[in-house]
Amino acid sequence: MKRYQALADTMAAEIRTGRLPVGARLPSVRHLTTQYGVGQSTVFRAYYLLEEWGLIRARERSGYYVAPGAKLSMPPIPPMPPTPLAEPAPIDVSSLVFSVLDAVKRPDVAPLGSAFPSPALFPLQRLAKSLAHATRMLDPWSTVTDMPPGSEPLRRQIALRYIGMGIAQPVEELIVTNGAMEALTLCLMAVTKPGDVVAIESPCFYAALQAIEHLGLRAVEIPVDPRDGLDLDVLAEALDKHPVRACWFMTNLQNPTGVTLSVEKKRALVALLAKHDVPLIEDDVYGELHFARERPPPAKAFDTQGLVMHCASLSKTLAPGYRLGWVAAGRFADAIRRLKLMTSISTSIPIQAGIADYLEHGGFDKHLRKLRGALLAQRDAMEHAIARWLPPDVAFVRPDGGYFLWLQLADHVDAMQLHRRGLEHGINVTPGPIFSARHAYGNYVRINFGHPWSPQIEHAMKTLGELLRASA
Amino acid sequence: MKRYQALADTMAAEIRTGRLPVGARLPSVRHLTTQYGVGQSTVFRAYYLLEEWGLIRARERSGYYVAPGAKLSMPPIPPMPPTPLAEPAPIDVSSLVFSVLDAVKRPDVAPLGSAFPSPALFPLQRLAKSLAHATRMLDPWSTVTDMPPGSEPLRRQIALRYIGMGIAQPVEELIVTNGAMEALTLCLMAVTKPGDVVAIESPCFYAALQAIEHLGLRAVEIPVDPRDGLDLDVLAEALDKHPVRACWFMTNLQNPTGVTLSVEKKRALVALLAKHDVPLIEDDVYGELHFARERPPPAKAFDTQGLVMHCASLSKTLAPGYRLGWVAAGRFADAIRRLKLMTSISTSIPIQAGIADYLEHGGFDKHLRKLRGALLAQRDAMEHAIARWLPPDVAFVRPDGGYFLWLQLADHVDAMQLHRRGLEHGINVTPGPIFSARHAYGNYVRINFGHPWSPQIEHAMKTLGELLRASA
Structure with missing residues (x-):
């Protein structure tokens, strides 16, 4: 353990045991350098760590104070042991x-x-109203016209949400799916064949593991630190060492760790994959559930090659059980549209119409x-x-x-x-x-x-x- | 060509050229035996064939007459050339x-x-009413309880329809799917792994070919005669010769030929597969669209081993675009339920509720x-x-x-x-x-x-x- 980590742990214990109560001012930098025999930068790094853990807060020109509620905080998660790069395995x-x-x-x-x-957290009655209205108004021929890639009014509404993230998303590259799960599986099918190697996260959303097992693929696991996410160095090593055909990563509020990749890491991830011409299947089903001021952008925002397939859904944000998802599929759009047509024909037409109506009139934001x-x-x-x-x-x-x-x-x-x-x-x-x-x-x-x-x-x-x- | 077929063809030509006009009585059996130098049974078989082609009709105790509209009939399809048993092929x-x-x-x-x-042939407004009503009344927890195998009220309604076919279908073995296409694919996944051999029809519904290609399976083609359907002799030979892991057949109103297997052939098919312990994936999406007095039963009706997975949907009979299908999965029910959960999580909950409401109150029959x-x-x-x-x-x-x-x-x-x-x-x-x-x-x-x-x-x-x- 580094010295600044040890110092942070010591001070965290002071806070948690109540010896430094909520609102108390922390000892000065000078005091701590003397008391613990460490340099100023070690003290500052310990402060930053305590701040990251939510235990202390800085007040401008006045120093650090114990944060409200800090006493309830748990010990921070220790750094994960370095993971050796695993061989791809079934x-x-x-x-x-x-x-x-x-x-x-x-x-x-x-x-x-x-x-x-x-x-109970979802506007089910408002959704029911949109669904009823849209189904009553449904053009019978929409059973044909709304087949893959899907309803055009709906895809236009989805494209508007990308604009809200600063992404000019062509409607033609949006394919409506039965929830994000289908989108993710179709992406995987579009860019791999049995026996291929896929890079996944560790820990990893279990359904990704199941999909990889089910399609006869092999996986190489890239560690995810709960504090700053995917280890890009290990990923770079894996891309050099193995014939990785695709990556399946959750860039925002990763399941299960909850970590969100920083904008810098997202940029670096997209650049790294572009260098190797490896597609990214980006699972972004939780991004809208951020507590930050702004929605964290997806890696797709930094993609200039059409290599990122951005998968999302409304199952966790608006309409659980409706099974409405999509993929912004970049250069793989046509392959995915055809796979969708082949494997599940279409996403339910009334559901597409109802969700399009809600997104236009329902007050999603x-x-x-x-x-x-x-x-x-x-x-x-x-x-x-x-x-x-x-x-x-x-x-x-x-x-x-x-x-x-x-x-x-x-x-x-x-x-x-x-x-x-x-x-x-x-x-x-x-x-x-x-x-x-x-x-x-x-x-x-x-x-x-x-x-x-x-x-x-x-x-x-x-x-x-x-x-x-x-x-x- | 057999003698009775030649005789039928000759007489068909007489009718189509108008030499035997609509309503005319056909020559007597005695007359024909003399004229063509054939036995009585040959004449009778020729009559039966002409009747099957819709060219003539029997009147009780009075002989055969040229049927109304017979002149419009096309020449009957010639017998298919005998198909050599193909090697299983990707x-x-x-x-x-x-x-x-x-x-x-x-x-x-x-x-x-x-x-x-x-x-335009479907009661879309009545369906919209059921969907609106059911969604408004939806228990929020149905997003959990209606996950695979699916909504219990819906599955009870589906089981009632099996009772109408004389089948006591346990509700527990019914799994609701995104249309029949998903049901069929899940069945195939449940009983095969890449490289396995599947027996299919020739000609065959193209989506079955796509599914087999997509799952990396090999196919052996069993010929289907447009008049009496699947060639059970060739199937028996294929089962002896190849390690067939599953059959995918359309028993009623086969796509594309339109042929329906007789009850006798369905019984024989089920018995043959039971002997080899080979599961049947029965695609029965057109059975309800029969023009006969009674719905032709599925092969599932004769299955005592749980070996038949009966797949059907409402896409062609009631609710196009809703994507509501199911499988009566016999002994494979649990495996298919899990595959469904893994690959598409759930069938849309409002759709399940809406269709259950329609089946109970909408007047489906x-x-x-x-x-x-x-x-x-x-x-x-x-x-x-x-x-x-x-x-x-x-x-x-x-x-x-x-x-x-x-x-x-x-x-x-x-x-x-x-x-x-x-x-x-x-x-x-x-x-x-x-x-x-x-x-x-x-x-x-x-x-x-x-x-x-x-x-x-x-x-x-x-x-x-x-x-x-x-x-x-």
């Missing part, structure tokens, strides 16, 4: 994933393991602001519950959006066992190993804060704490 | 299929090449009766147009349902060229070679009679006749 994860997913439907189980936010506010409040409630109920050796990086927390548990905890024991107690946590081709992350779980706070969830967190303490 | 048909399908969207082209009936009546009238109009405009060497077997005619053209006609020339003249016919892994059926086309008769269609048929005569 994946066998599906049966594990299914056994975990099958528990989600049980209504008696607290939804900490859910992959979705609460359906107003809904999004409300949804983000709700998720932010739920994140804070969840952090409080963690501080209240979970043992102090549970660590996480606070996500700046979405509805997942990626919890690092004590080394000895077996997340698979915790998952099983949890189900017996009416809790479903998503165990780390399903996010890894090699069943790594044995002491990690993902928990969902997408549900309005309730006594059931509070109780579930208390029970989770008891189970964790019992496993010690 | 398929490369997709690019050909796409170039043909891409023309369907052009509004200036007469829809003879369409794969769908006219959307009444609509079906009306639809069948319309298609029957359109078939007759198409047959008249063929007789009026196409050269006399165009042959077909009259289909007893659906909305396709499989036309055998003169030997010298190149259907691919006819397709291209047709597009230049505003006609789209579906060329035979896309229905074959080996690009056979070079002088066949499929035409669609699913559209209410119109001057555009009449004109298209006239143009088609001119193109055919010009190609002579």
Whole structure:
């Protein structure tokens, strides 16, 4: 551990134990250099780290103070051990994933393991109105004209949202799909054949692992740090060493870590892949759920080669269960349109018409602001519950959006066992190993804060704490 | 050619040339045995064939008479040449299929090449009402509970329709899909892995060929006679000779031939596959469009082993563009449910709810009766147009349902060229070679009679006749 990290950890402990209370001014730089025998830059780097962890705040011309709520914060997640570059390998994860997913439907189980936010957060009645109106007005011939690439009015509405991100997205390259999952799979099919190597993240959204397994591909895993995301050095090495045919990455609010790549890293990623002429399948289904002032741009924003296939949907932002997604497919648009026609004929025509109507008239941006506010409040409630109920050796990086927390548990905890024991107690946590081709992350779980706070969830967190303490 | 076939052909020519006019009594059996030097049974078999062709009708205790409209009938399709059992082969048909399908969207082209009936034949307003009502009433949690296998109320409604066919279909084995296409692909994925051999029909629905190509499977083609369907002897030979892992057959109103397997052949097919423990993927999307008194049963009705996966949809019978299908998956239900979850998460929840509401309250059977009546009238109009405009060497077997005619053209006609020339003249016919892994059926086309008769269609048929005569 570097000296500045050790110093930050020491000061974090002072804050968490209450010896430095909320609002207290931190000791001066001079004081700390003397006290700990370190240089000024070490002190500053420790400050920056504490600030990043949300423990302290700078006040202009006045120094650093302990941040409100800091006492509730968990220890920061330790740096991940350096991952050796794995050989591309076939994946066998599906049966594990299914056994975990099958528990989600049980209504008696607290939804900490859910992959979705609460359906109560969505404007379902307003959507129903748009769907009813659009279906009543539907031109019978739209069953033909709205086949892939999809309804033109809908694709125009989607293109407008890209303009909002500063992207001039040609309508012709937008293909409407049955949710983002279909978009991602079609992209993968369009640029690979069985046996090919695909670069994925580690930890990785389990459905990507399943898709790769299902299509007979091999995967090389690129580590994702919960604080700054994908390791581009390892990716560069992988691109040099292996015949990587495609990358499948989540650039914003990555599942499960919640990390968002900085604009600089996105630019560098796009440039690196352009150099190798490797397509990027960009999974950006959470980007709209940011808590920052501005929506983080996708890597697609920096793509000048048509190499980025930007996949998104409304399943997590507006219309769960409608199954409406799309891909901005760049140079692969025609191949993907044909694959879509071949494998699922079309996305439901009334759904396309209803969503187009909503996007034009329904007030999507107003809904999004409300949804983000709700998720932010739920994140804070969840952090409080963690501080209240979970043992102090549970660590996480606070996500700046979405509805997942990626919890690092004590080394000895077996997340698979915790998952099983949890189900017996009416809790479903998503165990780390399903996010890894090699069943790594044995002491990690993902928990969902997408549900309005309730006594059931509070109780579930208390029970989770008891189970964790019992496993010690 | 057998003697009874030669005799039938001779008598058919008498009728078509008008020497035996409509309503005329046919010569007696005794007269014919003497005139042609054949046995009584040969005469009777010739009579049965003429009756099957729609040229003559029996009157009880009075003999056979030339049927009304017989003069308009085309020459019967000659027996197909015996097909040698092909070696299983990889398929490369997709690019050909796409170039043909891409023309369907052009509004200036007469829809003879369409794969769908006219959307005007469906109760779109009544469906819109059900969709609006069901979506307004939707339980937000249905986004979770209606995930695969799908909405329980919908699956109960679907199970009721099986009861109408005399099949006690367990609701648990029904999986709702995005149309039949997804159901069929999931079935194929569930029982094969790349390189496996699948038995398919020849001619074969082109999407089956595409799915097999796309999944890296190999195909062995079993000939389908337009009069009595699949050749079970060749199938038995294929099952003995090759490691067939699955069959994909259309048992009712096969696409493109329109042939329906007899109950006896369905029983024999199920028994043969049970003997070899080979699953049947049964594509039954046209069965409800029969013109017979009763819906022809699917092969599933005779399955006692759970080996038949019966796939169907409402895309051709009720709700085009809604993308609502299902599979009655027998022993493969759980595998298919998981594959569905993995590849497309869920079928659109509002669509499931809307269709469940329609099936319960919308009057589906009444609509079906009306639809069948319309298609029957359109078939007759198409047959008249063929007789009026196409050269006399165009042959077909009259289909007893659906909305396709499989036309055998003169030997010298190149259907691919006819397709291209047709597009230049505003006609789209579906060329035979896309229905074959080996690009056979070079002088066949499929035409669609699913559209209410119109001057555009009449004109298209006239143009088609001119193109055919010009190609002579």
